[in-house]
Amino acid sequence: MRGEDRxxxxxxxxxxxxxxxxxxxxxxxxxxxxxxxxCLSSETETCSQMGFLFQGLF
Known part of the structure; x- marks a missing residue:
């Protein structure tokens, strides 16, 4: 490196x-x-929607 004044x-x-x-x-x-x-709110929303879907399956 050159001795530049930074x-x-x-x-x-x-x-x-x-x-x-x-x-x-x-x-x-x-x-x-x-x-x-x-992102967190959309992930939470997606997870809760998936939870409802899984509850309906079982």
């Missing part, structure tokens, strides 16, 4: 940029939680 530029450290990154992270995190909740 420090952030002043623009990257500005308050507006930090806030923007924080907002993006919160939105990303919220979207992931929402997706997980939708």
């Amino acid at each position: 420090r952030q530029s002043p623009e990257e450290n500005s308050l507006a940029t930090v806030k923007r990154k924080h907002v993006y992270f919160e939105q990303f995190h919220h979207n992931n939680l929402t997706k997980k909740q939708k």
Whole structure:
């Protein structure tokens, strides 16, 4: 590797940029939680539907 300077530029450290990154992270995190909740609720719904089907068979 080359001896590059990997420090952030002043623009990257500005308050507006930090806030923007924080907002993006919160939105990303919220979207992931929402997706997980939708998956869990659909899995639960599917499982309960399958349970009713199996109860009807036996």
